Amino acid sequence: MKNKLILFILLAGAIIGGSLLAIYKINYDKTAKNVINLDKLYPLPSIVKSPALTYPRKQLNPRNPLNPQKTFKLAIASMMSPVANINAYEPFAKYLRLALHMPVKIIQKRTYLAVNNLLINNKIDLAFICTGAYVYGGLKNRVKIIAVPVINGKKTYRAYIIAHKPSKIKFVKDLKGGVFAFTEPLSNTGYEYPMRFFKNNGINPEIYFKRVMFTYNHTDSIKAVAAGIADGASVDSIVYFYTYNKYKSVRLHTKIILKSPLFPIPPIVMSDGADKRLRDEVKKILLDMSKNPKGKLILKKLGIDGFAVPDLNRYK
Incomplete structure (x- = not known):
């Protein structure tokens, strides 16, 4: 009887100990996912010739221009903090919606590369991108610069x-x-x-x-x-x-x-696969925005004087 009691205690201890270890491991693993290990060092990517800048060329499907059933997608790359971007560009998106007579959705991505991929795969219509993302990111022959912002009188x-x-x-x-x-x-x-x-x-x-x-x-x-x-x-x-x-x-x-x-200032671009009529319409809306009282107010809150025709030679 005494031996059976000892065996029972040992088995119970092993089970409880294993459970505690399992609980500790689960909690530890969950915590570990949120820990940034600054001791893990990686080589810096090379400039211009980074493998990350190479994209597969895909056939682009033209979009149906000015279709009220279509959702016009506006992408913003990571220039400012994510919350600031969404809040700042909501009135801009609403202005486009009213001018185009179609729904407009803001899409924000953490990296320029993610926005570039959306453009190349014809999954967005309009994007505010970085100059570097255009020049070094394989976009030169795949998107059209339709306008550039003028900020403090400068481009x-x-x-x-x-x-x-x-x-x-x-x-x-x-x-x-x-x-x-x-x-x-x-x-x-x-x-x-x-x-x-x-x-x-x-x-x-x-x-x-x-x-x-x-x-x-x-x-x-x-x-x-x-x-x-x-x-x-x-x-x-x-x-x-x-x-x-x-x-x-x-x-x-x-x-x-x-x-x-x-x-040259970061440009506003549209996919090469976008219908030309839609592209021309959006370009006109942007270039005329500062002439509209409501448009001018929206631009002021974004810190933009207006939009201008780009000098494409500056982006080569």
């Missing part, structure tokens, strides 16, 4: 390399040994420009910096520098001034240490 923008303001950092060389934030591999101002600058100045970022990271939108890069998470970052000048004016922390805790040459 150009820059890359700003910024640093944490309370620091003693004055020049890019002072960032050595620190943490540097890129936006994403297809970003002109957030990756292409700084990588070329580093190369021209004999800097290998994988060695020069203690750590580099991708934030996947300019606003998060700016906030990372303001919070001291990153010592420096390369960001879009338009987004920088937007966040600079909106957030006190950005004004107090970031500074510009380098300005790039001027680049």
Whole structure:
């Protein structure tokens, strides 16, 4: 009887112990999924010739133009924070809906590559994209630039390399040994420009910096520098001034240490597979938007003066 009791206790202990271990493992695994291991280092992707920039060519199916039953899809790449994008562009989408007499849906993707794929596969109609995503992302012969935004009277923008303001950092060389934030591999101002600058100045970022990271939108890069998470970052000048004016922390805790040459502003494009009549109609709506009182008010809230005819030679 005594031996049976001992055996029962041992078996019960094993079962309870195994259950606790299983519970711990489940909880641990769930937690582990949310942990970012900063000790896992990966090589930076090469500029221009990245495998991520190669897309399969697919046959594009023309869309039915100006069909009220069709949903017109507007895509926005990750320039500002996701919530800011959706909120800011809802009135713009409504304006398009009324002008086109068809439903308009906003589609937002985290990366420029995701938006590029939607364009190439003819799954969206209109997109606000990055200059780098157009020039380096395989879109030149697959989409049409129908308009460009005019911001503060200009159709150009820059890359700003910024640093944490309370620091003693004055020049890019002072960032050595620190943490540097890129936006994403297809970003002109957030990756292409700084990588070329580093190369021209004999800097290998994988060695020069203690750590580099991708934030996947300019606003998060700016906030990372303001919070001291990153010592420096390369960001879009338009987004920088937007966040600079909106957030006190950005004004107090970031500074510009380098300005790039001027680049052609990020364009508005439509798929090459879109019907020409629809493309011409959308282009007319955009170019005339600043002449409409309601349209002008919507553009003002977006920080845009209006839309203009693009100089395509600037995007080669």
